[in-house]
Amino acid sequence: MTSPTPGPDIALDDLYRDILLDHYRSPRNRGRLEGRATNAADGANPLCGDELTVEVTVEDGTITEIAIDGRGCSISQASASMMSVFVRERGTAEALEAVETFQRMMLKGETPPEEFGDIEALAGVMKFPVRVKCASLGWKTLEQALGDGGSVSTDERSTGDD
């Protein structure tokens, strides 16, 4: 991503890395599983208006299919897309471990494992604290889908001040 005015936008490029914008513009595993889902959950970030549905098909402890639906900011949608690529064809225990690893990367700045590949591009989000919950939404919704299902909210506060 090149910007016509370098300088002020340097920080912006830290947040919106090319690979992230690519997942935003061309989200992977987009849509619904049309009845094939064994697990599903809805996620929402009420303060920003991000919404996601994560559906998965689990066969013999492995995620064989995953679909993401919803709307929201680029960070929330791209992160969910990257997550879907990573967990597909992986065991549920491994997927849940990846959720934990991702959260440590977001909240504690832990260096992501090599197998995370492009997901490392989201590490820059940590410098923008209000966007961490956007990046986390897809992952937390997956965790919810593999757990009790239902819905999850990344932000329990319901009001701002104006």
Added chain:
Amino acid sequence: MSANGSLDVARIRRDFPILQREVHDGVPLVYLDNAATSQKPVQVIADITRYYRDSNANIHRGVHALSQEATEMYEGARGKVASFINAPSEREVIFTKNTSESLNLVAHAWGRAHLREGDEVVLSEIEHHSNIVPWQLLRDERGIVLKFIPMLPDGTLDLDEAKRLIGPRTRLLSVTQMSNALGTIVPVKELAELAHEQGALVLVDGAQSVPHMAVDVQDLGIDFLAFSAHKMLGPTGVGVLWGRMEVLEEMQPFLGGGEMILTVTLEESTWNEVPARFEAGTPNIAGVFAFGTAINYLTQLGMDRVREHEIELLDYALGRIGDLPGITIFGPPDLSKRGGVLSFDLEGVHPHDVGQVLDSRGVAVRTGHHCAQPVMAKLDVPATARASFYIYNTRDEVDALAEAIAEATRFFGNGSV
């Protein structure tokens, strides 16, 4: 710097040191989040310090010199507020901590005393959450019925429907005078007449209107007005509820404690006079005092000129931004029905991302649902980006906003969402 010189903006800006600062290493601040909170002039900041440095004492109870001085500083602001909204008496001005508390005060102290099952409270669809939730709580407790004046697609209220909704069972009409999400100015005077014909009282949420236009409670013919100091150059933590004396006198206390009583025995208490009855405990003395300074500042500018300046900026902004590719601007196109608020959607770019790109260029706007989720639902958007103007904003800043929006479109261009 202002278009037709309605305000001397260059001079005003010198009173606001924060407007000189930079954000993100060398990027000048362009502060366009005034509907959330305004910046504060040096005069207000200095008076907060002055109170604590020279006059700090508790009010209304000491015979000593400092206590009397602090009491005069606090009570002096009450008179300034009364004049500012043309209240008949300064005793009708109650200090709270913000607009939300003022609205809740009416719901508790008036609502609980007067509303019974089946009584109707009429609100509108463009209310801030703080003028919806207190009534929902009361509905769950008392079985009152809530009705909502609908919003038309241009963000104004459906006044024909208002005439049908306000009826013989209506006990209270509680509406905003200016939508925080869209800037819509509501014809409160006209609605108040409808409500009074039915014997209902009228509460106005003035959080957005009082800072930006002349508001005269007697001319409007309303019964209560709620607003906050921090949106009108004053400190946070100070709000106002104005009410007509005969209504206030019939009300029971809101919070119990010091200051609001005449006598207390272990069995019972008697209530102090209005307004002390509604100001339990030690208030934000420094904040109220400095709020008086903020009111002086606005009075010297003249609220009609403040409004004129914002109309000029809004007119310029609508021209500058309205034609940018992919932009949808919400709210009434008629400037006489709109405050200095510009709420918009950019095709293919989520408001949160718009806000981020704007921030990287120093442009501070609000993104989100603006505590008005029913408005967002009606517009069928999850959120909007909102720029809002005040006395110190310039055409150059509107240009910076326009350029930053264009940059957001370039940055996220070809988005598939």
